[in-house]
Amino acid sequence: MQGFPYxxxxxLPEEQRRSFEFLSAIFRSQEEIWNDPYRGLSFNPFDxxxxxxxxxxxxxxxxTIASQLSASSFNLGVLRRALPTLVNExxxxxxxxxxxxxxxxxxxxxNLVEVVSSILEPSESxxxxxxxxxxxxxxxxxxxxDALLQPPLMQLASVTERGYLDSWRETACxxxxxxxxxxIKTESEVWRFKCSYCRAEYRTDIFKCPNCGxxxxxxxxxxxxxxxxxxxxxxxxxxxxxxKIINKAKQKKALPxxxxxxxxxxxxxxxQERGLRRLDADGPDES
Ligand SMILES: [Zn+2]
Ligand SMILES: [Zn+2]
Numbered sequence: 001m002q003g004f005p006y007x008x009x010x011x012l013p014e015e016q017r018r019s020f021e022f023l024s025a026i027f028r029s030q031e032e033i034w035n036d037p038y039r040g041l042s043f044n045p046f047d048x049x050x051x052x053x054x055x056x057x058x059x060x061x062x063x064t065i066a067s068q069l070s071a072s073s074f075n076l077g078v079l080r081r082a083l084p085t086l087v088n089e090x091x092x093x094x095x096x097x098x099x100x101x102x103x104x105x106x107x108x109x110x111n112l113v114e115v116v117s118s119i120l121e122p123s124e125s126x127x128x129x130x131x132x133x134x135x136x137x138x139x140x141x142x143x144x145x146d147a148l149l150q151p152p153l154m155q156l157a158s159v160t161e162r163g164y165l166d167s168w169r170e171t172a173c174x175x176x177x178x179x180x181x182x183x184i185k186t187e188s189e190v191w192r193f194k195c196s197y198c199r200a201e202y203r204t205d206i207f208k209c210p211n212c213g214x215x216x217x218x219x220x221x222x223x224x225x226x227x228x229x230x231x232x233x234x235x236x237x238x239x240x241x242x243x244k245i246i247n248k249a250k251q252k253k254a255l256p257x258x259x260x261x262x263x264x265x266x267x268x269x270x271x272q273e274r275g276l277r278r279l280d281a282d283g284p285d286e287s
């Protein structure tokens with residue numbers, strides 16, 4: 001279980017292969033949004049002042065950039081145009097067997113403002129209620145909403161400043177609010193979480209458990225793995241959560257951008273065999 005175990009999709013275990021196929025389908029169907037000059041946003045993401053204002057607000061109020069956005073921050077016309085391709089691609093991978101593709105597209109198209117708002121301010125009840133109305137699962141709506149908002153949020157992440165990303169003190173991503181699972185370690189021994197969703201790289205406090213906040217040395221464990229010791233599993237014995245570290249300085253071949261989590265699934269096996277839970281797993285910890 002060491003090193004990078006495959007170059008070929010067929011060698012991926014079933015669950016990872018399915019995730020990989022889903023991700024590829026999403027990437028393909030986001031092209032329409034990437035082709036938009038503002039990447040699906042209703043304002044110019046290259047406007048330095050606008051981005052600076054988001055960053056300032058974020059640090060002052062400890063709030064993510066996504067939570068400062070609303071449905072009107074997006075070009076809903078562009079998102080609507082991308083919808084049929086996206087849903088078609090995902091349906092081809094078996095996303096929602098209960099509904100036909102055109103019905104699902106129509107539902108989301110008509111309720112796009114609600115879907116977008118529920119992604120920006122995640123609250124299970126909104127999505128649950130909406131999904132029930134549509135006759136589908138909340139998870140289906142989140143997959144579609146997440147896929148539509150990924151290019152604009154990746155765009156915003158790419159224009160945020162290093163100083164901002166290093167000033168953030170929370171575990172969740174400062175740009176999109178997703179919990180991290182992968183951290184990148186570079187030669188300078190600085191570690192940064194790398195958001196699997198918007199790809200922001202932001203400060204990790206290595207002296208503190210990112211889940212429970214435990215700071216005692218006795219509770220931190222680092223398990224080093226890989227042919228050139230390029231991978232680590234960082235865990236906390238207090239809460240049992242772990243995240244994965246990729247040591248770029250020791251890596252022979254860089255993992256594909258945005259697929260770092262999926263490409264290190266073997267670390268999840270090792271960690272979960274030890275009874276650890278992913279840092280980004282939902283639900284409360286057992287005490
Ligand atoms: Zn993010
Ligand atoms: Zn902990």
